[in-house]
Amino acid sequence: MGDGAGWGGAGADSDWRSAAGSGRRVPGARDVMVRMHQQAPASTADHPHLSGWWQRLPPAAGAAVMATGIISVGLNLVGQSVLSAILLVLAAGGWLLLGPAFAVTFLRDRKRWKNNTHTPPALTAVAATAVLGTRLSVLGWQAVAAALLVLAAAAWPGLLLAVVRHWQRHLPGAAFLVCVATQGLAVLGSTLALEHQGDWLVWPALAAFCLGIVLYAAALARFDLHQVESGAGDQWIAAGALAISALAAAKLTLWPGWHGAPHSALRTTTLVLLALDLAGYAVLLGAEIRRPRLHYNIRRWATVFPLGMTAVATLSAGAAAHIHWLRPLGEALLWIAVVAWVLTAALLAAAAVSSADSDEAGSDEAGADGAAVGQPGGADPLRRRG
Numbered sequence: 001m002g003d004g005a006g007w008g009g010a011g012a013d014s015d016w017r018s019a020a021g022s023g024r025r026v027p028g029a030r031d032v033m034v035r036m037h038q039q040a041p042a043s044t045a046d047h048p049h050l051s052g053w054w055q056r057l058p059p060a061a062g063a064a065v066m067a068t069g070i071i072s073v074g075l076n077l078v079g080q081s082v083l084s085a086i087l088l089v090l091a092a093g094g095w096l097l098l099g100p101a102f103a104v105t106f107l108r109d110r111k112r113w114k115n116n117t118h119t120p121p122a123l124t125a126v127a128a129t130a131v132l133g134t135r136l137s138v139l140g141w142q143a144v145a146a147a148l149l150v151l152a153a154a155a156w157p158g159l160l161l162a163v164v165r166h167w168q169r170h171l172p173g174a175a176f177l178v179c180v181a182t183q184g185l186a187v188l189g190s191t192l193a194l195e196h197q198g199d200w201l202v203w204p205a206l207a208a209f210c211l212g213i214v215l216y217a218a219a220l221a222r223f224d225l226h227q228v229e230s231g232a233g234d235q236w237i238a239a240g241a242l243a244i245s246a247l248a249a250a251k252l253t254l255w256p257g258w259h260g261a262p263h264s265a266l267r268t269t270t271l272v273l274l275a276l277d278l279a280g281y282a283v284l285l286g287a288e289i290r291r292p293r294l295h296y297n298i299r300r301w302a303t304v305f306p307l308g309m310t311a312v313a314t315l316s317a318g319a320a321a322h323i324h325w326l327r328p329l330g331e332a333l334l335w336i337a338v339v340a341w342v343l344t345a346a347l348l349a350a351a352a353v354s355s356a357d358s359d360e361a362g363s364d365e366a367g368a369d370g371a372a373v374g375q376p377g378g379a380d381p382l383r384r385r386g
Contacts, residue, residue, distance in 0.1 A: 061094075061098060061124075061298060061301075062098055062121065062124025062125055062127070062128045063121070063124050063128075063234075063298075063299070063301035063302040063304075063305055064094055064298075064301040064348075065091050065094040065095050065098065065124070065128040065131070065132065066124060066127050066128045066131050066180075066301070066305045067301050067302075067304035067305040067308055067341060067344075068087050068090050068091040068094060068341070069087070069088070069091035069128065069131035069132050069134075069135055070131050070305060070308040070309050070312055071087055071304075071308040071311075071334070071337055071338060071341055072084045072085075072087035072088040072091055072135050073131070073134060073135050073138065073308075073312050074308055074311045074312045074315065074330075074334045074337065075087065075334070075338075076135070076138060077312065077315050077316075077330075077334075078315070078330075078331055078334060083338075087341075088135055088136075088139070091128075091131075091132055091135070092132060094128075095128055095129070095132050098125070098128070102125060117158075117159055117162050117163075118162050118163065118165075118166045119163065119166075119174075120163050120174040120175055120177040120178065121174055121177065122159050122162070122163065123156075123159050123160065123163060123177040123178060123180070123181040124177065124181075125155060125159070126152045126155050126156045126159060126181040126184060126185070127177065127180045127181045127184040129148050129151055129152040129155075129184075130148070130149070130152045130181070130184030130185055130187060130188045131184060131187075132148060133145040133146075133148030133149055133152065133188045133191075134184075134187055134188050134191050136148070137188070137191045137192055137195055137197075138191070142192065142195055142197050145188065145191070145192060145197075146192060146197060148188070149185070149188050149189060149192065152184065152185060152188070153185055156181060156182070156185060159181070160178060160181065160182070163177075163178060164178065167222060168222070169222055170222070170224040171219070171222045171223055171224060172223075172224060172227055172231065172234055172235070173223070173227055173231055173234035173235035173236065173237040173238050173302065174234045174237060174299075174302070175219040175222060175223060175237075176216065176219045176220075176223070176237040176238050176240070176241040177237060177241075178215045178218075178219055179212045179213075179215045179216040179219060179241040179244075179245065180237065180240060180241050180244055182208050182211055182212040182215055183208065183209065183212040183241070183244040183245050183247075183248045184244065185204075185205070185208045186205045186206070186208035186209040186212060186248035186251075186252070187205075187244065187247055187248045187251055189201045189202070189204055189205035189208065190202060190205040190248065190251035190252050190254075190255065191251060193205065193255060194251065194254060194255060199255075199257060202252065202255050202257065205248070205251075205252060206252060208248075209245070209248045209249065209252060212241075212244075212245055212248065213245060216241050216242070216245065219241070220238070223238065228283065228284060228287050229287050229290070229291055230291075231299075232293060232297045232299045232300070233293070233297055233299035233300040233301070233302050233303040234299040234302040234303075235284065235287075236284055236302060236303040236305075236306040236307070237302050237305075237306060238280055238284070239277055239280035239281050239284055239306045239310065240302075240305055240306025240309050240310070242273055242274075242276050242277035242280055243274075243277045243306055243309035243310040243312075243313040244309050244313070245273045245277075246270055246273035246274040246277055246313040246316075246317055247309065247312060247313040247316050247317075249266055249269045249270035249273055249317075250270045250313065250316040250317045250319070250320040250321075251316065251320075252266050253266040253267050253270055253320040253321070254319070254320050267320065267321050270317050270320055270321060271317060271321055271323075273313075274313055274314060274317045274326075277310055277313060278310070278314075281306070281307075281310055295347075296344070296347035296348060296350070296351045300344050300347070301344060303340065303344075304337065304340045304341050304344050307333070307336060307337035307340050308334070308337040308341070310333055310337075311330050311331075311333035311334035311336070311337050312330070312334075313330075314326050314329055314330035314333055315327060315330035315331070315334070318330060
């Protein structure tokens with residue numbers, strides 16, 4: 001994202017404010033996503049030392065870590081420990097790759113960093129950290145998981161406020177990341193409480209869960225429903241946010257401190273949220289079948305994450321509510337998510353190879369042009385004309 005690009009750019013913000021006040025058309029989700037994901041990061045041109053590919057990764061790349069991490073969680077739930085461990089390593093590696101990129105941008109290109117943090121994909125930093133922490137907690141690495149909770153909780157309020165301040169109407173599916181990031185804190189906090197790392201954690205987890213529901217409603221009121229048919233992948237976060245809300249509710253239901261009405265209320269809430277998630281899943285899947293979008297787009301990782309999260313939520317809700325038939329459904333949904341992960345990763349690899357070939361061809365062409373400078377018939381770009 002370049003300076004002034006995306007939701008966080010000063011120019012974009014002023015344009016939308018004036019549009020809303022003057023009766024001109026407020027940019028729709030398609031306009032927003034084009035500005036968020038297609039404008040080149042021009043600011044790196046002023047900083048040659050920042051031109052590495054790893055530093056130019058957009059915030060939306062965090063969705064790949066989220067998708068990989070939650071599928072690792074799901075595979076662990078169904079006893080596929082080897083596959084789960086492989087994906088955990090990949091998720092941790094992706095998190096370690098994106099962390100320095102975020103830090104270097106903050107230290108050396110503050111303007112671009114500020115522009116990025118105004119966009120909803122910046123909240124994938126919080127969500128990815130929470131998902132990774134949850135998987136590590138299940139693995140038994142409680143100290144690391146607790147540290148990741150502190151890190152995610154520290155980053156969450158500033159990023160959330162920056163994103164919400166730049167909200168407009170007709171938003172794309174990425175808007176639901178305000179809910180996903182918040183519920184990620186609830187999931188990790190309640191997971192640590194269940195692992196006997198502090199019963200007090202259940203209370204801030206419950207508060208984050210309730211706030212996440214409010215944020216979902218606020219995002220839904222601004223969501224561009226046309227994205228269901230035309231979105232490039234992130235429209236699935238509308239279902240993914242319900243899935244992670246159901247997972248947070250299931251985790252809270254499992255806490256042994258609840259009795260009577262509070263336990264029953266959380267159990268019912270879990271099942272209602274799961275039902276809404278599965279309904280949204282069906283609607284979005286139907287839209288994908290009616291209008292296939294098969295080319296690679298980084299936003300497709302925002303499709304894989306809800307697929308995996310729905311599977312994990314179904315498995316966890318079944319365990320929390322003691323509804324046994326939800327387990328085979330969750331297992332089936334998990335393998336669908338695994339297939340989607342493999343396909344998306346393959347498309348990413350193919351796109352990377354194609355990009356590398358294009359860069360090499362461009363470099364060869366530039367070298368040929370340079371060799372022609374000063375030779376008979378060659379054009380010297382430094383020679384004065386006229």
